[in-house]
Amino acid sequence: MVSLSQPKLPVIHMADLNPGTESWISTSQKVTQALEKYGCFVAVYERVSQQLKKEVLDSLRTPFDLPTDTKINNTSDKPFHGYMRPVPTRPLYQSLGIEHATSLDDVQRFTNLMWPSGNHHFSNTMHSYATLVTELENAVRQMVFQSYGVEKYYESFNESMNYLFKVMKYSAPKPDQTNLGVAVHTDKSFITVLGQINEVNGLEVEIEDGKWITFEFLPLSFVVLATDPLMAWSNGRVKSPRHRVIMNGQEDRYSIVLFSYKKGIIQTPEEIVDQEHPLRFKPFDHYKFLDFVSKDENYLDEKAIKLFCGV
Numbered sequence: 001m002v003s004l005s006q007p008k009l010p011v012i013h014m015a016d017l018n019p020g021t022e023s024w025i026s027t028s029q030k031v032t033q034a035l036e037k038y039g040c041f042v043a044v045y046e047r048v049s050q051q052l053k054k055e056v057l058d059s060l061r062t063p064f065d066l067p068t069d070t071k072i073n074n075t076s077d078k079p080f081h082g083y084m085r086p087v088p089t090r091p092l093y094q095s096l097g098i099e100h101a102t103s104l105d106d107v108q109r110f111t112n113l114m115w116p117s118g119n120h121h122f123s124n125t126m127h128s129y130a131t132l133v134t135e136l137e138n139a140v141r142q143m144v145f146q147s148y149g150v151e152k153y154y155e156s157f158n159e160s161m162n163y164l165f166k167v168m169k170y171s172a173p174k175p176d177q178t179n180l181g182v183a184v185h186t187d188k189s190f191i192t193v194l195g196q197i198n199e200v201n202g203l204e205v206e207i208e209d210g211k212w213i214t215f216e217f218l219p220l221s222f223v224v225l226a227t228d229p230l231m232a233w234s235n236g237r238v239k240s241p242r243h244r245v246i247m248n249g250q251e252d253r254y255s256i257v258l259f260s261y262k263k264g265i266i267q268t269p270e271e272i273v274d275q276e277h278p279l280r281f282k283p284f285d286h287y288k289f290l291d292f293v294s295k296d297e298n299y300l301d302e303k304a305i306k307l308f309c310g311v
């Protein structure tokens, strides 16, 4: 019997997060290469322990069991940031957004909307998780900036980042339902760090035209995805991968996803623009881009960024 092995996403161990060490430099090269080739990779990141992941899973199931009238209190002035309920075109998916989850006060504000009498365990668990996963996002971003020789922009960029954590539930499809969890799209954040929190697979990434692979759950791992804004910032070097969620089987799936956003303008560093690599995207305001995308379902793929700020 011929066994065809399924291609897998590159797996990178994010063990040493001290900038400048030899292992940091070699990890930076792997990270940037993976983002250029596939637009994503699997990050093994042991700072988030199995125990913490288990507590996050136990915690994040709970708000979804609340009545819809409670969940809709999770609102935001930014698109896609508040409660997204199941809709006919996307019946399996719902999500809640926790903005600025690295601040315990902000997590508590979310918690108090869901449980007016408080829920310290939820707040503390989400806050610990958010802090550690944000460190992973920061390391990846710093590595990419360093690989392109533009680390000098990292600190100022860092000062203007917002971190949105979205907790997502995908219900197992009933026999007469579609198994599409989330339709094909590219991400509009700057970097996405996705934690699949229970062992139900479903995330699929297009690594080449028409070639889709399934992310298979690995303990202590996260999927880091590049996005349209990062692709534009890198002048097209980094790929923004199309991805989707397809549900199989009888179990609900939970994920918790960090989306980083930059307040203000994202601009390709002049150092990575030259005659051979002319500027491909004009400077653009990140949240205005998000508003633009939210106006039309058709903009959920990669053409939106070209329409918005392509040269």
Ligand SMILES: O=C(O)CCC(=O)C(=O)O
Residues within 6 Å of the ligand: 168, 182, 187, 194, 196, 202, 203, 243, 244, 245, 255, 257
């Ligand atoms: O839940 C997942 O695995 C993917 C979610 C996703 O792609 C998104 O929210 O942009």
Ligand SMILES: [Fe+2]
Residues within 6 Å of the ligand: 185, 186, 187, 243
């Ligand atoms: Fe996505």
